[in-house]
Amino acid sequence: MSPDLQITDTSSLRAAMVDRLTSAGVLTDPQLRGALLRVRREVLLPHAYVRVSGPGTDPIDWRLLDGSHPEDRQEWLDLIHSDESILLQRDGEPLDTLARGPVTGGHMTSMSTYTPATVEALQGLGLAPGLRYLELGPGPGVSFALAATITGPGLATGVERDAHMAAFAQRNLYRLSVGAAIVEGDALDGYEALAPYDRIHSGIGVPCVPPAWVEQLAPGGRLLSTLATRTPSWPGQLLVIRSNRGRDEAVLCGRPRGYRPMRGYRWLSALDHRARIEADPGTARPTRIVPPPDDAYGFWLAAAYLAAGLVRDFQAGTLTIVAPEDDSWAVAGPGDGTVRVHGPRDVWAELEHLHVRWEEAGRPDTYQVDLTDGTGAQTVTSGPGPKALTWTLPPLATVPRPTP
Structure with missing residues (x-):
């Protein structure tokens, strides 16, 4: 990418970004505000991948924006000063000889949060x-x-x-x-x-x-x-x-979102089941709970560990939870007191049971983690007492490390 990116005055774009973050109540630290105004993002993010193909497309079609190219420049500047993640690298590729324009395939291995x-x-x-x-x-x-x-x-x-x-x-x-x-x-x-x-x-x-x-x-x-x-x-x-x-x-x-996991960590995905779920959501039955709201983060975090193997399809029109390795799912709503279930694993029954436990534990939003229990295991608990929610974090050894 061209070194002449440094001579462009983008201070107004940084100021607008800072004002937006401040108005939204996100940015409150004056020292960080000053740093955001000073650090020229265009130097750190001289290019960006934009996804062209829709969800579920494989291989994925991308377009590389080159910030030094006049035809890409405005779109690139708007993107790197937006609230979006900036995609920088596919499949660990070298970053010095990237060519602008369309490209197909690959998976993103580095981005700016x-x-x-x-x-x-x-x-x-x-x-x-x-x-x-x-x-x-x-x-x-x-x-x-x-x-x-x-x-x-x-x-x-x-x-x-x-x-x-x-x-x-x-x-x-x-x-x-x-x-x-x-x-x-x-x-x-x-x-x-x-x-x-x-x-x-x-x-x-x-x-x-x-x-x-x-x-x-x-x-x-x-x-x-x-x-x-x-x-x-x-x-x-x-x-x-x-x-x-x-x-x-x-x-x-x-939290509603977090950093991507280390390389080699395999996420579950609901994508392969989406078409089947739309065609046949499952058998309707009454539900004992109102679907927890998206911001009940303490409940959903516990579900990630205590009802393991589940993943939510956030693209679905109503709350959809999938156990992809068990070919099972649950589709809640739409607000009629029923839930539709499919497969050998009763996903919704597990969430109902966990919801009762979460209520009995006092609807915790935060959990304490013991990093030094003497055994090497790191344990999580919602608090004291027999009704507390507890679990053990998986060890690092379960995550494959990439080959250098």
Whole structure:
């Protein structure tokens, strides 16, 4: 991509983006506001893939926007300053010789997270000048550059496994004169050479917290990560706060969305069942519960673990939950007191039972995570007492690591 992107004044676009985030109540931190106004996104995101084909199409048709090309420029500028995720890389490809225009096939292996999620994460970490910052899986480096702008030169380190992306991001950070380094390595190992860190932010979802991350957290530090489950429908966000005495408090809460899981982690999908469900939703029967609302995050997070193997089809017209490996599903509504079920697994009965347990546990929104129970397992609980919801996080060993 052309280096003359640097000479274009995009300050008005950044100002409009910041005003939009502020008006929506998303952006409240004045230091992050200043960083968003300063960091030129067009340098970090010089191109972007746009999906052309509709849902369910395989292989997928894409179009690559080149920000240096006059015909792409306005669409590209609008996109990278929007609230959308920016798709940067297919199948781990090199990033220096991409050609604009149509391309077919492949799967996205790197992207910049949509801006409201980035703002929420960085504000949750409580960044400030002088703090030592570690980002795991920084990708193209948007959140990393913002954090480094706040903490100051020489205090931010990123660990990126993809060699092409690490070199791409570091070069662009240099062009921005951001005094921060991205090293190539396995994010699961953190980066012991410069530990401990006051703030650790993971841009990848993990099934549990890698021990190295906790070990590299300084007293008084904070660690923020997405806990990935097998379903993309109900992610969890984990915040670990280490007291000045070294004691950890880890809180897990459900979120509407989270970071993509580490490579090799296989998500469940309802896509292959969509046509069959539309043709035959199943047998109607009464339901004992009103379908929980989308923002009952504490319930849906528990469902990801305690009714495992389920995934929601958010493209369906009414609440549709699928157990793809059991060829089973449940379709709720439309508001007539019934639910339609299909297959050997009674998906809705499991959700009804879990809903009763969730009610008895006090409808928890957040859960406590014990990272140091002495056995290596990381356990989750909604609180004390026999009616608490509890489960154990799966170990890292269950997630295949990619071949370098």
